[in-house]
Amino acid sequence: xxxxxxxxxxxxxxxxxxxxxxxxxxxxxxxxxxxxxxxxxxxxxxxxxxxxxxxxxxxxxxxxxxxxxxxxxxxxxxxxxxxxxxxxxxxxxxxxxxxxxxxxxxxxxxxxxxxxxxxxxxxxxxxxxxxxxxxxxxxxxxxxxxxxxxxxxxxxxxxxxxxxxxxxxxxxxxxxxxxxxxxxxxxxxxxxxxxxxxxxxxxxxxxxxxxxxxxxxxxxxxxxxxxxxxxxxxxxxxxxxxxxxxxxxxxxxxxxxxxxxxxxxxxxxxxxxxxxxxxxxxxxxxxxxxxxxxxxxxxxxxxxxxxxxxxxxxxxxxxxxxxxxxxxxxxxxxxxxxxxxxxxxxxxxxxxxxxxxxxxxxxxxxxxxxxxxxxxxxxxxxxxxxxxxxxxxxxxxxxxxxxxxx
Amino acid sequence: xxxxxxxxxxxxxxxxxxxxxxxxxxxxxxxxxxxxxxxxxxxxxxxxxxxxxxxxxxxxxxxxxxxxxxxxxxxxxxxxxxxxxxxxxxxxxxxxxxxxxxxxxxxxxxxxxxxxxxxxxxxxxxxxxxxxxxxxxxxxxxxxxxxxxxxxxxxxxxxxxxxxxxxxxxxxxxxxxxxxxxxxxxxxxxxxxxxxxxxxxxxxxxxxxxxxxxxxxxxxxxxxxxxxxxxxxxxxxxxxxxxxxxxx
Numbered sequence: 001x002x003x004x005x006x007x008x009x010x011x012x013x014x015x016x017x018x019x020x021x022x023x024x025x026x027x028x029x030x031x032x033x034x035x036x037x038x039x040x041x042x043x044x045x046x047x048x049x050x051x052x053x054x055x056x057x058x059x060x061x062x063x064x065x066x067x068x069x070x071x072x073x074x075x076x077x078x079x080x081x082x083x084x085x086x087x088x089x090x091x092x093x094x095x096x097x098x099x100x101x102x103x104x105x106x107x108x109x110x111x112x113x114x115x116x117x118x119x120x121x122x123x124x125x126x127x128x129x130x131x132x133x134x135x136x137x138x139x140x141x142x143x144x145x146x147x148x149x150x151x152x153x154x155x156x157x158x159x160x161x162x163x164x165x166x167x168x169x170x171x172x173x174x175x176x177x178x179x180x181x182x183x184x185x186x187x188x189x190x191x192x193x194x195x196x197x198x199x200x201x202x203x204x205x206x207x208x209x210x211x212x213x214x215x216x217x218x219x220x221x222x223x224x225x226x227x228x229x230x231x232x233x234x235x236x237x238x239x240x241x242x243x244x245x246x247x248x249x250x251x252x253x254x255x256x257x258x259x260x261x262x263x264x265x266x267x268x269x270x271x272x273x274x275x276x277x278x279x280x281x282x283x284x285x286x287x288x289x290x291x292x293x294x295x296x297x298x299x300x301x302x303x304x305x306x307x308x309x310x311x312x313x314x315x316x317x318x319x320x321x322x323x324x325x326x327x328x329x330x331x332x333x334x335x336x337x338x339x340x341x342x343x344x345x346x347x348x349x350x351x352x353x354x355x356x357x358x359x360x361x362x363x364x365x366x367x368x369x370x371x372x373x374x375x376x377x378x379x380x381x382x383x384x385x386x387x388x389x390x391x392x393x394x395x396x397x398x399x400x401x402x403x404x405x406x
Numbered sequence: 407x408x409x410x411x412x413x414x415x416x417x418x419x420x421x422x423x424x425x426x427x428x429x430x431x432x433x434x435x436x437x438x439x440x441x442x443x444x445x446x447x448x449x450x451x452x453x454x455x456x457x458x459x460x461x462x463x464x465x466x467x468x469x470x471x472x473x474x475x476x477x478x479x480x481x482x483x484x485x486x487x488x489x490x491x492x493x494x495x496x497x498x499x500x501x502x503x504x505x506x507x508x509x510x511x512x513x514x515x516x517x518x519x520x521x522x523x524x525x526x527x528x529x530x531x532x533x534x535x536x537x538x539x540x541x542x543x544x545x546x547x548x549x550x551x552x553x554x555x556x557x558x559x560x561x562x563x564x565x566x567x568x569x570x571x572x573x574x575x576x577x578x579x580x581x582x583x584x585x586x587x588x589x590x591x592x593x594x595x596x597x598x599x600x601x602x603x604x605x606x607x608x609x610x611x612x613x614x615x616x617x618x619x620x621x622x623x624x625x626x627x628x629x630x631x632x633x634x635x636x637x638x639x640x641x642x643x644x645x646x647x648x649x650x651x652x653x654x
Contacts, residue, residue: 296423301430313583318574321561330577331561331593333453334460 009256012158015149015174019156027268031130032284041124042246044114054108060101065092122279126266128242137249144183145251147176154254160217168222180207180251184228206244213257234258456592463598493550494603497646499526501629501639502545514541519616526617530603544639549646556601558654565615572615584613622652
């Protein structure tokens with residue numbers, strides 16, 4: 001790299017004043033960001049603070065319970081021996097039983113700790129340090145850094161001699177870091193769950209991490225009581241502090257000597273690390289991250305094949321050409337002319353025939369004849385009905401007369 | 407920012423990436439446009455060719471019909487007989503399903519492309535194919551298809567075998583791709599090759615997937631009997647057309 005990113009060191013008393021301008025960034029901050037390494041190392045390292053615990057090995061087993069076997073209309077689970085108490089005859093020992101022992105009781109010899117390769121741990125730390133210099137990552141982690149003058153924030157060594165917490169607070173206020181502390185204070189909540197009764201009452205967020213160099217620095221005591229702030233020596237950088245929760249981008253405040261020490265600690269790309277024996281910083285996969293330039297370069301474009309066009313052989317849906325004229329014309333252009341010829345032929349055939357005109361005179365005559373016949377029929381039926389009536393009347397009157405006579 | 411923009415406008419400088427990309431894009435676009443115009447022109451000539459050949463076939467069919475009628479009339483007037491040529495083409499329709507088949511019959515049906523019930527296929531008539539059909543006679547019905555039936559089958563139920571896939575014949579590119587090299591460029595060419603059993607009948611028939619027909623509207627008479635015995639299987643000569651019309 002021809003140009004090296006530069007960083008300013010700020011005065012402890014005045015955030016606008018710069019005591020040292022244009023210090024080169026330590027090579028650690030150029031390490032490729034490897035969240036996969038960090039998350040792997042973090043999940044394993046985080047297990048190393050655990051203390052062994054277990055259930056009582058005798059829990060649930062302090063009975064002389066025995067199964068009653070079959071034939072007694074009860075389940076075959078071991079039952080508490082004896083009599084004279086409710087407990088007798090109750091189920092025991094099983095994980096499903098009330099007052100029974102748990103399944104697979106926890107043992108103290110559970111493997112609580114994990115070992116991680118040193119190289120992986122070192123790469124993770126390097127990446128985590130690099131991430132503290134990337135503003136979007138720090139913001140994404142949730143730190144309130146909008147008023148901070150510079151990321152990474154490097155301050156002169158004067159803060160290492162702070163003894164009073166007020167000094168520490170004022171310093172944080174001056175550099176816009178107090179917003180992060182306020183966040184920590186305002187989001188302190190009582191923890192959900194039983195842990196609150198086991199000494200972990202509050203869930204507290206992480207605030208700024210202050211990194212110093214001189215072992216005799218008094219700032220540890222000054223910053224100790226500020227909520228959310230952690231203080232650590234640069235020689236003892238901890239991944240669990242640099243990337244809490246496996247999440248990259250802690251807000252870090254460096255002192256000038258701590259910042260300068262990073263090159264010795266992690267080495268550069270030209271020299272291996274002095275303090276970490278044989279450690280060389282991870283090299284990035286891409287030396288030229290300008291993808292647009294690479295893609296558009298002549299070297300790449302010469303080799304690139306032309307873009308594939310989707311060559312569709314046939315229409316997706318088959319239409320019946322015997323019914324669909326468009327489909328037919330696509331297959332056989334002559335079909336249009338054939339259709340036209342067919343319709344013309346039909347028309348030609350029907351040209352000579354005359355329309356049959358209805359003969360009105362004939363219609364009238366037939367209508368008259370029909371009326372005549374129907375009238376005659378009506379008269380005839382009427383006459384017949386009347387005749388029948390007469391006969392009936394005559395018959396019944398005769399009968400009546402005969403009855404009256406008798 | 408606006409000052410910079412003004413600066414850029416004055417100097418007329420374009421970022422290298424953008425310049426290269428626009429150059430490349432215009433070149434590609436021009437190539438595509440050129441290909442398109444070429445393709446459209448080619449299509450126009452092709453369509454004209456299809457129309458011309460379709461017209462020629464129509465005339466050919468008409469002439470063939472006329473000559474048949476003329477010959478029959480001539481024979482009648484002379485008091486003799488005109489026996490038209492024996493059919494060169496047979497349409498075979500599978501009537502029986504797949505269960506309990508004699509292995510030789512099963513294999514022969516497969517060779518005839520009749521893998522499924524109500525599958526239909528064209529078969530050229532020669533000694534070899536006659537023997538094959540005789541083997542499977544109780545499982546198929548066959549006859550001599552008319553021109554309309556052939557045409558309807560290819561248009562409505564016509565699918566091609568391309569790369570082992572069943573591709574619908576929706577445009578003439580499908581035919582051109584497979585049969586262009588033997589001189590069949592359109593559907594009408596294909597139909598003509600089938601009906602007249604031309605020199606490339608083999609390629610044309612192989613190109614066609616078996617016609618998957620529906621069951622006949624109105625039903626069969628009795629599939630267990632031969633056609634001659636008031637049934638369905640076997641040779642029904644010209645009456646295959648009536649059956650297939652109900653099955654298309």
